[in-house]
Amino acid sequence: MRDSSSHRRTPHGARPPVRHRRAFAVALVGVSALIAAAVQTGTAGAAPERAPSAAGQVVPGSESVKLSPAQRAGLIRAADAGTAATAKDLGLGAKEKLVVRDVTKDGDGTVHTRYERTYAGLPVLGGDLVVATTGSGATESVVRATKAAIAPATTTPAVPAAQAERQALTLAKADKAKGPDIAKAPRTVVWAASGRPVLAYETVVGGLQADGTPNELHVITDAATGKKLYEYQGIETxxxxxxxxxxxxxxxxxxxxxxxxxxxxxxxxxxxxxxxxxxxxxxxxxxxxxxxxxxxxxxxxxxxxxxxxxxxxxxDYYKNVHGRTGIRGxxxxxxxxxxxxxxxxxxxxxxxxxxxxxxxxxxxxxxxxxxxxxxxxxxxxxxxxTAGLIYSGESGGLNEATSDIFGTTVEFYANNPNDAGDYLIGEEININGDGTPLRYMDKPSKDGASKDSWYSGLGSINVHYSSGVANHFFYLLSEGSGTKTINGVTYDSPTSDGLPVAGIGRAKAEKIWYRALTTKFTSTTNYAAARTGTLAATADLYGATSPEYKAVQDAWAAVNVGSRSDGGGGGGGTSFENTTDVAIPDRGAAVSSPVTVSGRTGNAPADLQVAVNIVHTYIGDLQVQLIAPDGSAYTLKGYGTGGSADNIDTTYTVNASSEAANGVWQLRVQDNAAADTGYINSWKLTFP
Missing domain, CATH: 3.10.170.10 (Elastase; domain 1)
Structure with a gap:
């Protein structure tokens, strides 16, 4: 429910809040709070080759079918038998192997297989992927947690495992008040979730946290240098x-x-x-x-x-609404x-x-x-x-929101008059001691800490508060903006751009979120990728030209993620965006990502907004330029600037008043030094 660690914020000065535990029994799949979203091969929002449906109805064959345990086991066996061929088809290296994690099947025969990866026998954390194959066995799409090549410089640690264990124990002692501290022996892994894959140790420290919650601190340590690469709490309260x-x-x-x-x-x-x-x-x-x-x-x-x-x-809810029999299916x-x-x-x-x-x-x-x-x-x-969303950063917020979303839909499904369905979280348990709920989906900020809309620093806050953005999206998609009374509770939901949103109904919204979770999201999904994934899921279910597809675009825009269905952006402007990933070669040639602007008159404005989202492990190596349709270059960030920070996620203002507005604009990026990698995640031009 929400975090209980002593160093985290508590809304309204309430008693220590609720968390959840998530231990990784098979393989940790990690992600930095700021790393890129999962990528779908091809156009994320493209409609699959399925028969069209009437407006507002599910595309025939696009929903997951209910599988008996025996049917699911048969699909897993078939996928297991074909892992070598699949790895070859995906272009994986000779030392990489795939491990089947989950399988779902659509009514038209499309099979979605979720895989973990190993390299030279070592688990690859952040290397998961989902492959969709048609009934004939052809690959339809691939969603990857990372696009980086899995090729660490070595598989032999230079740092003793005992050093990683001591570091993890030290971090655990600084993070909680109770013990005992019990560290499992560090295991050697390949850490691929934060950029260039490296050999690392994963150490898990047990014991108890300050409020008595079981502790499960995961610490990732570079096996070559001993540097801490990442840490996260495996308890999901x-x-x-x-x-x-x-x-x-x-x-x-x-x-x-x-x-x-x-x-x-x-x-x-x-x-x-x-x-x-x-x-x-x-x-x-x-x-x-x-x-x-x-x-x-x-x-x-x-x-x-x-x-x-x-x-x-x-x-009953998962079985009867989504065709999933049990947590693992x-x-x-x-x-x-x-x-x-x-x-x-x-x-x-x-x-x-x-x-x-x-x-x-x-x-x-x-x-x-x-x-x-x-x-x-x-x-x-x-x-x-399913997705294995890591419990930290934006993916952690999406993890929490997913539980809030389905906790809410289960409550509506129950149709119990003693606890009627609502968009309030934990309204019955009185955890704040004053009769108020734990969280509000229509306007998350009403709890004093959750966020209504996305902003660039969202991934750095507590996951129970960053979850507000997805909770707000789900409410808007289900019910729309403005004032509405449901089961005696009155809601008043705002939008970040001040424009209205028309809901499509909770029944459709929950189908879209579930399909995205099970077939589009990966461990590294952030908010930008959640938008891409839910749009792809909507295209599967209702078609890419459907009212539902446009509603998903508008609901995300209303929480400041992406543009409106009519091309409008925040503040009433018009935006043009490219969300296709473009790899940036390490110390290589410049690469470009195009955006085509049309429908404008005259020249571009003196305050053209250029929103840039680049994932990179050392941005000082990068030169970033905006290229106008006539070839004129405007430097947004010069080589050698930005220091040693990871990632660029900012909006630049460019005086482009001498340039014709219509035409193909390019974001050009060049990596000028060795050893660090990344890619263009997305970028957007916004005209007032």
Whole structure:
């Protein structure tokens, strides 16, 4: 739900907020807060070769089909058998291998296979990719977490692993107040998420954080120099008489004369009582009758009933709305643990135990087991087993937002009159102590810390607050801007450009977000790439010329990500943008990215806005120029300027009043020194 570390901000001066746990059981896939988005081969928004549909209807065959566990296992076996051929088709190096992580299939036979990568047997962190193949086996598109060639200078560490372990332990001690600090032996990996791939160590430090949340600090260390490359916290804080949902039916199992909270109809999901412990599985809730709880926090079974009910709703939602049976899509349930710790105002998802865990809140009076919180936590598991969005920077904000989005849609799906669907997060659990919700999707800034719109420094703030941009996008796409009352709650949603947005309905919006998460997003997806991915998902579902496609463009523009469907940009201007990645050769020839301007009259303005987003590991090497249609060059950033910073994400103002507005403009970039790499992520011209 939100961060609980002592060094993070807490809105409204509230008690330590909620986090979620995400342990990486197979391979960490990391990403710098400022690195580029995933790239889709070809035009991101191009419509696939599918039969057109009537306006507002899904393109036939474009939705994922429900796969039985046996069907899914068969697709995975087939993908496993073809990894060598796929790697060759993708042009991967001789030392690279693919490992199948997930498979989905569309009604028209298109298969989306998500892969991890290894190099010389080492995990490649940030090397994941998604390959879409047609029913005939032809590659339709590829989404990559990185475009960099995986070719580290060496696979032999120069720095002892013990040094990396000591560094990780030191960082952990500086970041929390409780122990013990337990570091797993560092493993050797290839770190590809921050630019040029290098040999590195990944060290994971356990123990406890300041508020009792399990600690899982991942530290990436350069195996050649000992320099820390990256760190992130792997904890993603995230008949029953229930506390929040009234009297409900629960899936239970009878064993002799006793009953227990085991839901045989939903993958044998079980709910356990930790009874204030902070480790272990706990004791399976059981009793002599099939009645659970009394609706109050003082009865231990009440929170168990809420958690069990929320898990069942979330299971049903993913199965019936998105065709996904279980978190991994394999028909196997996670399990739930209630009554974690004492006065613990958190909830979290943990990959290592494949479970959701809930505290009882301040004074043990408000268990964090409401419907939207349960949906939120289980959705962290879905994200972990699909896109793998790293829990830091902009990708971390998208990770949190994904759980808020699906926690909300699960609540609407439940249609429970005791906890009616709304666009408020955690409104039932009273974590702030004053009756206010944890977060607001219509105007995220109402919580005092979340952001309504994107800006260049968004990736540097707490992921629970950067999530506001995607939450706001989802609300606008679903319901539109302005004032609206839903289930007795009145919303008033603004836009960053002051222009209205017409919603397409939550049913379509949730389909678009789920498809983007499962077939377009990767571990390195940022907000720009989320726009690209959701547009591609919308093109798949509804067509690239559909009203839904235009609505997605407008909703993103309304949170300051990209341009409006009519070419308009923020502030009422008109923008022309190129979002296709262009690799920048290391100490090589200049490369260009074109933008065609049309429909203007006369010359360009004296205050032409040039927004540039370049991913690069040392921007001092770069010269960046705007090239007018007649070939005139305007230097935006000279070689040797900018210092040793990573990435360029800024807007330049150019006096282009002597240039004709219409024509092909170019962004020209040249890398003038060796050892650092990157690419043009996107750039945009905005005319007042």
């Amino acid at each position: 995230g008949t029953g008489n229930t506390m929040y949902s009234g009297t409900v039916t629960l899936g239970t199992t009878q064993s002799g004369s006793s009953y227990n909270l085991t839901d045989a109809a939903r993958g044998n999901h079980k709910t356990y009582n930790l009874n204030r412990a902070t480790s272990g599985t706990g004791t399976l809730f059981s009793g002599p009758d099939d009645v659970w709880g009394n609706g109050t926090a003082s009865n231990a079974e009440t929170a168990g009933a809420d958690a069990h009910y929320g898990a069942a709703l979330t299971w 394999d028909g196997v349930a996670a399990y739930s643990r209630a009554h974690y710790g004492n006065n613990y105002a958190n909830a979290f998802w943990d990959d290592s135990c494949f479970c959701m865990t809930y505290g009882d809140g301040s004074g043990n009076a408000n268990p964090l087991t409401s419907i939207d919180v349960a949906g939120h936590e289980m959705s962290h598991g879905v994200t972990s087993n």
